[in-house]
Amino acid sequence: MNRFHAAERALRTAAPHELLDAVRAVLTEQYGTEDVELFMADYGLTVLQPVSVLPHTLEPVSVYNSPAGRAFGSQRPYCEDLPGGRARLHLPVSVRGDRLGVLSVTLPERDAALGWAAELADVADVLGHEVIVAERDTDLYLQARRKDRLTLAAEMQWQLLPGRSCSRPEYDLGAQLEPAYAIYGDNFDWSATADHLMLYVTNGMGEGIEASLLTNLAINALRNARRAGIPIADQAALADQAVYAHYRGRCYLSVLMFDFDLATGRASVVDAGSPQLLRLRGGVVERVGFEAQLPLGMFEETDYVAQDFRVEPGDRLIFVSDGVHSVASPKGEAYGDAALARAIQSTRLLPAAEVPRAILRELTGHRGEAVPEDDALVVCLDWRGKPPGR
Numbered sequence: 001m002n003r004f005h006a007a008e009r010a011l012r013t014a015a016p017h018e019l020l021d022a023v024r025a026v027l028t029e030q031y032g033t034e035d036v037e038l039f040m041a042d043y044g045l046t047v048l049q050p051v052s053v054l055p056h057t058l059e060p061v062s063v064y065n066s067p068a069g070r071a072f073g074s075q076r077p078y079c080e081d082l083p084g085g086r087a088r089l090h091l092p093v094s095v096r097g098d099r100l101g102v103l104s105v106t107l108p109e110r111d112a113a114l115g116w117a118a119e120l121a122d123v124a125d126v127l128g129h130e131v132i133v134a135e136r137d138t139d140l141y142l143q144a145r146r147k148d149r150l151t152l153a154a155e156m157q158w159q160l161l162p163g164r165s166c167s168r169p170e171y172d173l174g175a176q177l178e179p180a181y182a183i184y185g186d187n188f189d190w191s192a193t194a195d196h197l198m199l200y201v202t203n204g205m206g207e208g209i210e211a212s213l214l215t216n217l218a219i220n221a222l223r224n225a226r227r228a229g230i231p232i233a234d235q236a237a238l239a240d241q242a243v244y245a246h247y248r249g250r251c252y253l254s255v256l257m258f259d260f261d262l263a264t265g266r267a268s269v270v271d272a273g274s275p276q277l278l279r280l281r282g283g284v285v286e287r288v289g290f291e292a293q294l295p296l297g298m299f300e301e302t303d304y305v306a307q308d309f310r311v312e313p314g315d316r317l318i319f320v321s322d323g324v325h326s327v328a329s330p331k332g333e334a335y336g337d338a339a340l341a342r343a344i345q346s347t348r349l350l351p352a353a354e355v356p357r358a359i360l361r362e363l364t365g366h367r368g369e370a371v372p373e374d375d376a377l378v379v380c381l382d383w384r385g386k387p388p389g390r
Contacts, residue, residue: 003030016134035106040144044180051144068102077117087113091124097167151182153212165353170262175379176356185211186375201275201319203254218253232259236270236304243297252297263386268306280316285341313385323376355380
């Protein structure tokens with residue numbers, strides 16, 4: 001059995017809460033590592049939190065200005081030189097484009113670190129998949145992701161999400177919510193098959209647990225209809241009925257829904273409320289408008305009609321909630337299309353997974369306060385389309 005297969009086997013047979021101990025032991029035995037640490041990205045994407053297994057304890061490291069953060073941002077191994085010819089490899093831990101954290105491995109010789117970088121990166125990939133599976137049975141890795149306590153509403157919202165990023169040959173997706181530790185009702189959801197990508201961006205109504213309960217009901221109603229193979233317009237109608245049946249019009253939810261054909265770029269769209277779309281194409285940012293329809297749950301038995309839309313290879317689509325588009329500065333000036341266009345232009349070279357957080361940082365500067373009064377949601381979709389021959 002070679003080194004990689006030994007490491008893979010050790011991770012696949014480890015107890016859910018013992019993945020770190022297992023990877024430490026097998027990398028020490030097979031690769032001669034001196035130290036192994038696992039860091040998880042926190043909910044706000046500002047720091048990498050150590051997965052602490054006593055007696056090992058470490059401080060969080062910055063996503064922005066640390067060697068581990070460099071590997072996390074670039075999604076490539078980064079070699080940090082240490083005294084005495086030693087080296088520390090920082091390896092991104094990701095699953096299908098969803099960036100979870102970084103595995104940091106210290107080796108006695110720099111040449112060995114560079115020679116084994118690709119193989120150890122594969123070990124980090126296996127570790128990422130095992131972490132996702134382990135989270136069904138232990139809270140250890142979810143606890144490691146938080147630098148502050150989540151509100152109950154935020155706990156409910158984060159558990160509802162599919163992930164924060166996703167990558168396939170046809171597209172890259174990235175999304176982020178703020179305030180990360182106290183989000184209310186904004187949400188996003190996506191699901192893909194061999195031929196289609198369905199993407200929902202929701203702008204919830206209300207605050208606290210009530211907003212989260214409303215969003216949970218609507219998202220699960222949409223998923224229930226989607227998983228029954230129902231077209232997107234009928235998904236909206238069934239979710240509308242579910243929300244109205246419970247709230248009788250007292251509460252409702254805005255949603256922007258897309259069903260993309262991966263081969264052609266054609267999409268069916270239902271615009272039921274306030275989330276907005278801006279498109280970067282050929283260096284030009286423009287707002288894309290659709291025929292507005294009623295939010296889900298406002299009235300009984302609302303009918304929804306799907307509209308046509310087309311995306312082209314190279315397009316970048318930015319979806320925002322009203323907590324981004326309409327947020328006011330201390331002088332009362334709305335953020336608006338112009339500021340959003342500047343933010344989209346300034347982040348055009350970043351990968352999709354990093355764009356939402358970068359735009360939200362610029363929004364913080366406009367808002368003039370660190371914690372927003374309303375939820376803020378940004379989703380970025382980079383479209384490549386189906387490669388020839390697939």
